[in-house]
Amino acid sequence: MELRLNKKIYSTTGVKECLEAYDDFGTYEVTTDGNYILITITDPDKDFETVLPQEIANYVLAHEIEKRRRY
């Protein structure tokens, strides 16, 4: 399962911070692929398997927006 986030919109440090919050729901590997941050999700929680990438995407986006508002 993969999630691709554009580097121009999302920051790698923000993504890593957010993934800590989702530690209990799967195992994550963060790499880069050109202009994209690639999150590979393995061993996801069965109950949240279908929504996990989208939930992470929402969380990372909210985190990014809140960070921008602070500075």
Next chain:
Amino acid sequence: MATPEIFALNAETGQITLKLAKGLYPMDAVYGAAYVLIDQAYVLLDKDSDGNVLVHVSSKEEKKAEKDLEKLAGTFANEALSQVLRAKIMKAHKNRLEAIVSQAVAGSVGITGGTDFSLDVLDDEDDDLDFLDDPLGIAVPWEEKFKGAASEERPDTREGAGTQKNQPGPPDSGGFQPVKPEGPADS
């Protein structure tokens, strides 16, 4: 293209993609609109090679009618527009807003216009008083304060005081006092 364009719509997956032309909306407006929509839908932002912003909005429910997805997209577009207008108003009235807020804050700490606002004024106050100190003498008990007066005879219980008629008592002072007509009519 003057409005957000529906780039792709898939009712099966419940996803709609909006394409915002580069420069049409500032990124702050896009972020603001996305933030508002986050509790209703899954939002993923992206940029294409031309710099246009792609907004992927997925319904949180598994299957959603096309109409509902279009409604979500419309909500996003409206919110983006609202964010742009808000930013424009903020920019246009920035100085005025700052003046109003600074005056309100200064007023709340007792500083009048023309003086520099600083919280140092609070430190300058000579506040070495203990809670038991009473420089204004307001903590004296009533019995102590009126000790002498309490031992005196009350004017209304004095001998002969009852013979005085139509004398207004303390509660009557200031009230309506009818004047009895004098002369033969009284007898």
